[in-house]
Amino acid sequence: MPYLETVTDISPENLSRYDAIIDVRSPAEFEDDHMPGAINLPVLSNAERARVGTIYKQESPFRANRIGGALVARNIAHHLETALADQPKSWRPLVYCWRGGMRSNAMATILSSVGWPSGVVKGGYKTWRREVVTGLDHEDRLLPIRLIDGQTGTGKTALLQAIAEAGGQVIDLEGLAHHRGSAFGDFGEEDQPAQRLFESGIWDQLRRFDLTRPVFVEAESARVGRCRVPRRLWRSMLAAPRIEVRAPADVRADFLLGAYADIIEDPARLAEALARLKGLQSGETLAAWQELAAAGSYRTLAAQLMTRHYDPLYARSRKRREDAPVEVVELESLDEVALAAAARRLLSGH
Structure with a gap:
């Protein structure tokens, strides 16, 4: 039978x-x-x-x-x-x-x-x-989130990966959403998932975690590209202690060149991403940045994007939170060795 x-x-x-x-x-x-x-x-x-x-x-x-x-x-x-x-x-x-x-x-x-x-x-x-809906929208208990925060180019996603490799519990929202969370965020050929599939990925990770231990998440806005962060996770992120990652400007610029190499190698995607900043920067500034991109002056472009666009955005968002970081991670390098050491230090403190 x-x-x-x-x-x-x-x-x-x-x-x-x-x-x-x-x-x-x-x-x-x-x-x-x-x-x-x-x-x-x-x-x-x-x-x-x-x-x-x-x-x-x-x-x-x-x-x-x-x-x-x-x-x-x-x-x-x-x-x-x-x-x-x-x-x-x-x-x-x-x-x-x-x-x-x-x-x-x-x-x-x-x-x-x-x-x-x-x-x-x-x-x-x-x-x-x-x-999924019960766990992410109807449950009111806050999750034990620890936010990995910091200016653009400080290797926050790479640090999350190092934490996971060291045995920490991590939710990579950008990875699950297939988006880097900025005007330069799309992953090219890989479309973003539907909202429900994004939520399933988050819940499948959370339900496997030990929620007596911290869960590390990168500080993001309420949307990662088109994907909305579910209610319970978003409330937990807003209430979470913040760990701020800092690195020198030249180190950050070099890191961005590697992290966004896929966009740099595609002039049309880079030009389109810069065009998305219309209304946030003057036409003169955007024209100058398009010229830097066309000339292949990518490091200069990365440095200007940081100092004139992303760093001011970061400063304004931190003022709205009005909370000091519970820990500051100072990194002189963003290579694998430095990130692995930082991950071990963070996990040893939790």
């Missing part, structure tokens, strides 16, 4: 019992958001899902189910012959759809009939989404 398990516990520990988490929803649904680590093996394509939905509403639920059933069977057969063709007998998948209904049960029933012990997430994706 095929073995089919209904799964209500979606904790990381319970999910680790499965060899794969399969999202059988359409590619568009999957792209919008999905459970962490899931792979997309849709039983209906975007177009097929739209077609079946239209038939259901405009013609007949029975006809929609009949047509949809045939499409689902063909698509599952295709996955068995391709993506799942080499899975061993011991393989154990967990399947989910939107509500834990027809799509996931159809896939799981066939997989279990093959001989793979299969699970279905009760309530489907909506079970995961409820957990």
